[in-house]
Amino acid sequence: MNSKKETPRKAISRRDFHLLAMGTALAVATPAVPALADHHEDAEKAGPDLVSDVKSNSLLLSQVAYIGDSEREGQQCGNCALLIVNEGEYGKCGLFVEGKVPTTAWCTSWVQKREM
């Protein structure tokens, strides 16, 4: 005969089960939030994603002979008509879906921006 007295298993309600599952999910997910915030801060310190860092841009970059620092006087992304957003040091070029260009960069698609 077993001398230990077994405690009866308590049935867990569906509601308790869901609360327990949500608590477990939150406990697992919570440490990731500060890590993501740190990653975002690091990314901002390092500057924006450049077109030259985006792997899917590599073919187009070579087709337009893109260079990060223009070697042509008076021709750079900062005064190119295809620069659709100019944020000062960087901008968004209409040629590239992802990434930004330094306003000092250049490529063979450069077109003089009209002064208004």
Ligand code: SF4
């Ligand atoms: S098209 Fe103009 S803005 Fe875009 S990379 Fe070439 S020079 Fe820069």
